[in-house]
Amino acid sequence: MKVDVLLGLQWGDEGKGKVVDVLTPRYDVVARFQGGPNAGHTLEFEGKKYVLRSIPSGIFQHGQVNIIGNGVVLDPVLFKDEAVALEASGIDIKKVLKISKKAHLIMPTHRLLDAANEQRKGDAKIGTTGKGIGPTYTDKISRNGLRIGDIFCNFESKYAAAKAKHIDTLNAFGVAVDLEEKEKAWMDAIEYIKTFDIIDSEFYVNKMLDEGKSVLCEGAQGTMLDVDFGSYPFVTSSNTICAGACSGLGIAPNRIGEVFGIFKAYCTRVGSGPFPTELFDETGKTIRAIGHEYGAVTGRERRCGWIDLVALRYAIMLNGVTQLIMMKSDVLDSFETIKACVAYRINGEETRDFPFSIDEDIEPVYVELPGWQTDMTRIKAESDFPKNFKDYIAFLENELKVPITILSVGPDREQTIVRN
Numbered sequence: 001m002k003v004d005v006l007l008g009l010q011w012g013d014e015g016k017g018k019v020v021d022v023l024t025p026r027y028d029v030v031a032r033f034q035g036g037p038n039a040g041h042t043l044e045f046e047g048k049k050y051v052l053r054s055i056p057s058g059i060f061q062h063g064q065v066n067i068i069g070n071g072v073v074l075d076p077v078l079f080k081d082e083a084v085a086l087e088a089s090g091i092d093i094k095k096v097l098k099i100s101k102k103a104h105l106i107m108p109t110h111r112l113l114d115a116a117n118e119q120r121k122g123d124a125k126i127g128t129t130g131k132g133i134g135p136t137y138t139d140k141i142s143r144n145g146l147r148i149g150d151i152f153c154n155f156e157s158k159y160a161a162a163k164a165k166h167i168d169t170l171n172a173f174g175v176a177v178d179l180e181e182k183e184k185a186w187m188d189a190i191e192y193i194k195t196f197d198i199i200d201s202e203f204y205v206n207k208m209l210d211e212g213k214s215v216l217c218e219g220a221q222g223t224m225l226d227v228d229f230g231s232y233p234f235v236t237s238s239n240t241i242c243a244g245a246c247s248g249l250g251i252a253p254n255r256i257g258e259v260f261g262i263f264k265a266y267c268t269r270v271g272s273g274p275f276p277t278e279l280f281d282e283t284g285k286t287i288r289a290i291g292h293e294y295g296a297v298t299g300r301e302r303r304c305g306w307i308d309l310v311a312l313r314y315a316i317m318l319n320g321v322t323q324l325i326m327m328k329s330d331v332l333d334s335f336e337t338i339k340a341c342v343a344y345r346i347n348g349e350e351t352r353d354f355p356f357s358i359d360e361d362i363e364p365v366y367v368e369l370p371g372w373q374t375d376m377t378r379i380k381a382e383s384d385f386p387k388n389f390k391d392y393i394a395f396l397e398n399e400l401k402v403p404i405t406i407l408s409v410g411p412d413r414e415q416t417i418v419r420n
């Protein structure tokens with residue numbers, strides 16, 4: 001059996017959580033492969049709204065196994081909060097969730113280091129989520145990290161050694177460190193994690209596949225935040241692209257099947273960094289207001305702009321996207337005209353290829369399309385699409401050369417149209 005991957009093609013918050021929840025009934029296993037509580041994946045159904053950070057978005061359907069893979073970084077305290085809330089809402093989380101022994105732990109000092117790094121950068125700060133993501137992945141790569149599997153053996157001394165290194169750095173930054181309360185909560189949360197099924201998830205996933213079971217991998221963040229291919233250095237610290245599913249779960253590349261690339265009908269970005277199609281005018285504000293574009297984790301305003309097909313083509317190439325999923329087109333329902341950036345003009349020259357840096361002066365080249373001016377949130381079937389909406393889809397498919405197979409026209413599970 002093959003593994004399908006669903007991932008964001010823009011700067012995150014495309015609506016991954018919603019669609020993973022919708023697709024979960026097709027699968028036996030749902031697995032997160034990278035990122036950590038910097039993610040905020042929103043699901044809405046039966047009048048309720050949930051935001052998941054570290055736990056896969058397959059958790060609300062019935063019977064699937066959910067896995068936190070080795071590529072994920074886990075904050076025990078935030079994980080405990082999330083899991084306890086799910087338990088309180090009636091989910092038998094300990095039965096359906098498994099955690100990789102090789103996932104890395106976010107320590108209280110990682111969060112302090114994240115804040116100190118940002119402060120030191122001043123105006124050049126990345127605008128991280130402040131969850132300790134960068135320092136935790138730094139420790140992983142520099143071979144100083146703590147893994148979930150470590151909690152069962154000589155953990156206190158491993159923790160103390162890692163902490164001592166962090167404190168040296170924090171002292172050098174001039175940061176006062178008072179950890180007592182945070183550490184207590186953290187250690188309590190470690191005990192809580194011990195009550196979960198902690199597994200060699202690479203063996204588990206491959207065994208499931210050998211037995212004919214199907215797996216959906218859920219990406220976090222988005223391709224433009226990928227540490228190699230995103231708008232570096234304004235990126236996250238993991239590989240958010242499809243290849244990250246292989247390294248973040250121990251899945252061989254030849255087992256990847258469908259790659260669902262998800263994008264909004266416009267563009268958003270939270271945090272610092274270049275954003276060629278960003279709108280600083282009333283249109284940007286209108287998109288933010290209608291789309292409720294505020295961070296699910298930090299509550300920060302999301303910067304808004306028109307859809308960027310140069311960046312999308314690049315993302316499709318990097319991920320080998322086989323199916324596109326378009327989200328939030330309903331946010332544009334009232335617009336008379338809609339713009340799409342088809343090329344960049346750099347120093348007077350037009351390019352359709354994503355350049356090395358998007359820091360420099362980039363003038364987006366736009367195509368204008370007539371809006372559909374129809375309330376799409378109630379539409380249930382493709383046969384009811386207004387003509388201008390059909391034309392918009394055809395335009396995007398022609399530009400992107402990949403079919404749009406799923407359309408989302410509202411935040412609720414039910415507001416999803418699967419095209420045949």
Ligand code: GDP
Nearest residue numbers: 013014015016017040041042328408409410411
């Ligand atoms: P994720 O991080 O990719 O899972 O996305 P987020 O949950 O951070 O942000 C997506 C936001 O858009 C959430 O508030 C969703 O409830 C909402 N949303 C998802 N799909 C749609 C849609 O089609 N239309 C509208 N209006 N909102 C949507």
Ligand code: IMO
Nearest residue numbers: 012013038039040127128129220221236270271
């Ligand atoms: P989901 O999974 C949007 C952004 C931060 C910052 C940069 C680095 O919900 O789509 P980090 O804390 O990872 O070191 O921050 O990445 N960022 C996200 N933006 N959605 C996310 O996740 C994000 N996770 C991180 O705002 O610019």
Ligand code: MG
Nearest residue numbers: 013040041296
């Ligand atoms: Mg999000």
